[in-house]
Amino acid sequence: MSRKEQYEQQTEELLEPIVAGFGFELVDVEYVKEAGTWYLRAYIDKPGGITVDDCEAVSRKFSDVLDERDYIEDAYIFEVSSPGLGRPLKKEKDFKRSLGEEVEIKTYRAIDRQKEFTGILKDYDKDTVTIEYEDGSLRVFQKSEIALVRLALDF
Secondary structure, eight states: OOHHHHHHHHHHHHHHHHHHHTTOEEEEEEEEEETTEEEEEEEEEOTTOOOHHHHHHHHHHHHHHHHHHOOOOSOEEEEEEOOOTTOBOOSHHHHHHHTTSEEEEEEEEEETTEEEEEEEEEEEOSSEEEEEOTTSOEEEEEGGGEEEEEEOOOO
16 A cells, blocks of 8 residues: 555544534545645535535644644645535445436546547446446446546536
């Protein structure tokens, strides 16, 4: 396990009870370097959406834990935010919640000369994701060939 994955996993374990205590869902944690700066980001959600005040409450409470535990060696910025409308589906609970919804799939390499696919999420397991097109046909993707799966945005 990489240092990045260790930081994300430890953060998730420490943050989950705090987020649940507010009645929110911890959607994801990421530790990324952008423009030379490390960011530890937590994405939270709740029915009806997350507010800035919700993010601030979680941030304040978890900042004390981060100061106390001090398990990240690098200098970093801690952020709490909403996953946004086009949130990626990463965990089993994300796929389960999205069954029957329209999703966008982007693949690493072109399949039949395209890299973007849209359809209704019909099924998933640990290795595959299945969507149904408008004409009723199904397409099964190996998770290893998928760069991103997210809810489709309709405007």
